[in-house]
Amino acid sequence: xxxxxxxxxxxxxxxxxxxxxxxxxxxxxxxxxxxxxxxxxxxxxxxxxxxxxxxxxxxxxxxxxxxxxxxxxxxxxxxxxxxxxxxxxxxxxxxxxxxxxxxxxxxxxxxxxxxxxxxxxxxxxxxxxxxxxxxxxxxxxxxxxxxxxxxxxxxxxxxxxxxxxxxxxxxxxxxxxxxxxxxxxxxxxxxxxxxxxxxxxxxxxxxxxxxxxxxxxxxxxxxxxxxxxxxxxxxxxxxxxxxxxxxxxxxxxxxxxxxxxxxxxxxxxxxxxxxxxxxxxxxxxxxxxxxxxxxxxxxxxxxxxxxxxxxxxxxxxxxxxxxxxxxxxxxxxxxxxxxx
Amino acid sequence: xxxxxxxxxxxxxxxxxxxxxxxxxxxxxxxxxxxxxxxxxxxxxxxxxxxxxxxxxxxxxxxxxxxxxxxxxxxxxxxxxxxxxxxxxxxxxxxxxxxxxxxxxxxxxxxxxxxxxxxxxxxxxxxxxxxxxxxxxxxxxxxxxxxxxxxxxxxxxxxxxxxxxxxxxxxxxxxxxxxxxxxxxxxxxxxxxxxxxxxxxxxxxxxxxxxxxxxxxxxxxxxxxxxxxxxxxxxxxxxxxxxxxxxxxxxxxxxxxxxxxxxxxxxxxx
Numbered sequence: 001x002x003x004x005x006x007x008x009x010x011x012x013x014x015x016x017x018x019x020x021x022x023x024x025x026x027x028x029x030x031x032x033x034x035x036x037x038x039x040x041x042x043x044x045x046x047x048x049x050x051x052x053x054x055x056x057x058x059x060x061x062x063x064x065x066x067x068x069x070x071x072x073x074x075x076x077x078x079x080x081x082x083x084x085x086x087x088x089x090x091x092x093x094x095x096x097x098x099x100x101x102x103x104x105x106x107x108x109x110x111x112x113x114x115x116x117x118x119x120x121x122x123x124x125x126x127x128x129x130x131x132x133x134x135x136x137x138x139x140x141x142x143x144x145x146x147x148x149x150x151x152x153x154x155x156x157x158x159x160x161x162x163x164x165x166x167x168x169x170x171x172x173x174x175x176x177x178x179x180x181x182x183x184x185x186x187x188x189x190x191x192x193x194x195x196x197x198x199x200x201x202x203x204x205x206x207x208x209x210x211x212x213x214x215x216x217x218x219x220x221x222x223x224x225x226x227x228x229x230x231x232x233x234x235x236x237x238x239x240x241x242x243x244x245x246x247x248x249x250x251x252x253x254x255x256x257x258x259x260x261x262x263x264x265x266x267x268x269x270x271x272x273x274x275x276x277x278x279x280x281x282x283x284x285x286x287x288x289x290x291x292x293x294x295x296x297x298x299x300x301x302x303x304x305x306x307x308x309x310x311x312x313x314x315x316x317x318x319x320x321x322x323x324x325x326x327x328x329x330x331x332x333x334x335x336x337x338x339x340x
Numbered sequence: 341x342x343x344x345x346x347x348x349x350x351x352x353x354x355x356x357x358x359x360x361x362x363x364x365x366x367x368x369x370x371x372x373x374x375x376x377x378x379x380x381x382x383x384x385x386x387x388x389x390x391x392x393x394x395x396x397x398x399x400x401x402x403x404x405x406x407x408x409x410x411x412x413x414x415x416x417x418x419x420x421x422x423x424x425x426x427x428x429x430x431x432x433x434x435x436x437x438x439x440x441x442x443x444x445x446x447x448x449x450x451x452x453x454x455x456x457x458x459x460x461x462x463x464x465x466x467x468x469x470x471x472x473x474x475x476x477x478x479x480x481x482x483x484x485x486x487x488x489x490x491x492x493x494x495x496x497x498x499x500x501x502x503x504x505x506x507x508x509x510x511x512x513x514x515x516x517x518x519x520x521x522x523x524x525x526x527x528x529x530x531x532x533x534x535x536x537x538x539x540x541x542x543x544x545x546x547x548x549x550x551x552x553x554x555x556x557x558x559x560x561x562x563x564x565x566x567x568x569x570x571x572x573x574x575x576x577x578x579x580x581x582x583x584x585x586x587x588x589x590x591x592x593x594x595x596x597x598x599x600x601x602x603x604x605x606x607x608x609x610x
Contacts, residue, residue, distance in 0.1 A: 195470040202469035202476060203455075203462055203483075206448070210456045213445035220405055220439075221523065222431035222460025231466055277447075 027331070034283075035190070042182050050178045051250065052290060057182075057189045058246045060286035063270040064196060064279055065239035071277030072200055073232035074212025076129065079136030080267045082143040083113045083237040085259035087244025089147065092162040092254040093155050102167050102249050106188065109245035110238045117237020121230030140261035147256040161255025164248050185246055192239055196279055199235070208232050273315055275324025284323035288315070356419065358383045358559050359404075359435075359527055364413035366399050366583075373399040375583040376413070381527065381576075386553055386560045388574030388591070390567070392603055395580040397563045398440070401531055404561070405437050406430050417527075431460035436525030438516045440532050446505035450496060450515050453504055454487045457522030487522060494518045494548075510541050521552070527559045528552070534566040542566060546573045571595060579603070 038057075042050045066080050087109035094100040094108060120139065127135050147156055156162065169180035199205050207228045210218035219225055248254045266289045274285025296307035319325045357380035366374040374396045381387050391397050402408040403415060406427040414421050417433050425433070436457075445453050462483060468476050491497045494514050499507060504515060513533065520528055530549070534542045546569050552558050564570045570577060570591070577594040579586040587597040594600055 198472045199466060199470040202472070202480070203459065203464040204466045204469045206452055206456050207459055209448055209452070210445045210459075213447055214443050216407070216427075217439065217443040217445065218456070219427040220431065220437055221456050221519065222428050223456070224428045235466060 030327075031280075034280075038186060039183075042179055047176055047178045050176075050182050054178070054182045054185050054250050055247070056283070056286050056290045057185045058243050058250060058286075059267070059270060059290055060283045061189050061192055061243040061246070062240050062267050063274060063285045063289075064193065064282035065236045065243065066267050066271045067274070067277065067279055067282055068196055068200065068239070069232050069236035070271060071279075072205060072212065073208040073229060075124065075229060075232060076133040077136040077233075077236070078133050078261065078264050078268060079139035079143075080236075080240050081259045081261060081263035082136075082139045083117055083240040084244035084247065084263060084267075085143050085147060085254075085256075086116055087113050087241030088248035088254045088259065089156060089162075089244075090241065091245035091248045092164050095164055095249075096162050097155060103184075105249075106242050106245050109241040113241025113244070114234045114238030117240075118230050118234030120237070121233030122226075124233060125226050125229055137261060137264070140264040144256040144260055147259070156256075157254075159256065161253060161258075164252045164254065166252050167249065181250055185250070188242065188246065192242065193279065196239070200279070204228070204231070269312070273312075273322050275322030275327075278322070278324035278327075280327070281323040284326075357381055357416075358385075358418060359561075360416040360419075361400070361404075362414045362416065364400065364403060364410045364415065366396075366403060366408055367411045372583050374403070374410070377580065377583070377585050378413075379578050379585065379588060381559060381561060383526075383559055384553065384557060385576055386549065386562060386574050388570035388577040389561060389563045389580065390565075390570055390577060390594075391580035391586070394582075395603075396583040397580055398531065399583075400580070401437075401529060401563055404435065404529055431523050431525075434524075434526030435529065436520040436523045436527070437529040438513075438520050438531060438533060440535065442509070442512050442516055444504045444512055444516055444519070447503065449501050449503055450491070450507070450518075451487060451500045453515055454490060454518045454522045455483055457519035458483050458486060460523055490518050490521050493521075509536055513537070513545075517548075517552075521556070521558075525558060527561060529561045529563075531563050532565060533562070534564055534569050542569055545569070549573055 038053075042053060045053075062080060062084055065083075066077060069075050069077055090109040090112050091102070091105035094105045095102055100108075120136075124132055124135060148159055149156075150158070166177050167181065168177055169175045173180065175183075200209070207218065207223045208231075210221065210223055211225055211228055215225055244259075251258075270282070270285030270289045272285070273288045274281030274283070292311055293304065293308055296311060297304040299307045315322075359381040361377060361379050363376050363378050364374055365372065365376055377396070377400060379387075389397050389400065399408060403410050404422075406422065406425060406429075410423065415423060417435065420433075422430065422433060422435070445456065448456075462479055464476060464479065488497070491500055494517060496511070496514060496518055499511060499515075504512060507515065513536075517533075533545055533549070537545060549560055549562065550573050553560055562570060562574060574591055576589070577591050578588045579594050579597070579600045581599075581603040586599050586603060587594050589597075
């Protein structure tokens, strides 16, 4: 017979410290301001910077996906790079071998990764906290080697990887490939962001957050733990897959060693820096993992890793709850200024 | 109603027990936590379950919410066994509960906590939810109307947007009650609701439990240490000790039962 020894009060699965704020989104004014900046900035910068901004958005999508899993349902994952890789290869193979339009590869990558994530979620049900993190880590470590397997080399290009053709702007729009891809990514990111905020504010999202906060109480309210935990894995993997597909198109290249566990850890870092459970923070987290390594390299080429560590330490020390804490501080300050 | 009728699961009339505990035993690796306990709960009753520490009250409670599987016996809700249902399928048959030391969703708002209470009575899927389709909006509006009504009923409207972890303990207990009521239970299981409350709060709580029964027609199972509360509001009391049913009857009958007195105060020859 089952002997559940733990009492409900002790049943917090992963003790995730989610800072308290009313919702998962951003205020109306702040959202529009952010969107205007993102929409207008590429008009004033070089193509390389536009490419970097595209990567920023792509990583923001991947961080947001992890945020839905960890911040939303309380499950850890150090294996997001595996889903990112599957999404990237799905897009690359469909475009290069199947001649599929790049736009259609995004839903394809999303659906395939959703299925993989959903299935992976079942064995993950038996694990929680750090054990789940380790299981997903194993997935991340295995993925580059799986991609090099001889049997699928014809499709994946083996160690060599695949080169992906960069799409031109459609309808003869007078913009560079980089700029078109940026705006395309921006629209996709926005759609994913809005859908994710909707999801977390809905009945399904509340069920996931209830599981994060207290599994036994959630079950007593009629929440099916296994369904919502696996769904969270599926949704997170699916969104990561879309990010991977966009990444493959933007970088124009996929190779097994682009998707090592370092990517998974970078995404995890991005989530923590952005604020666990706060979706707009994903953009700040992505900015951290895209730009801070460059800044560290600017300080010292030989010790870039060490400086990155120092900068990370400073951020975690000053704002342990990540960008969300900064946003709450800014909001209070703004309201104070408005009153005076 | 006879056992045979119960087994056939005939449509229950108002005279039949709403919940029937039949000869339930629970064994934990050789230790008998419950030993052949039986009792009935009638509709509209407030039933007090009492007993000293370790008597098996919480074990029985956990059988009712399907966290424990009895090794023997059966539990029937409106004549149908609940023992084949997993824990998350208990809310939909009309069994709601609160927890001994409050088990809320601490990082969520009061509103969201109570909204989760309606999970069992609503449906949705992740795609419609992500796209906020019209029927999702309608269902959310219905949820919000119901939640607003319950918050007003329990005087929680002013803290609706507050995050639960920052609220005083007494308020958290009321939020938990609100969450349980949101599931529109036929029977409400309260696990030591008076724990951690002061004298005045206990008095208010007793009043509230009675109101919930009278105004919302909910049957209440009250597991409680606080004798004063049980004796003042319960219609019927079941006393447990060492996993066995010691006595059953009206509060005054149970209170004057020599076995119960012995269990609580000890006998002379001990």
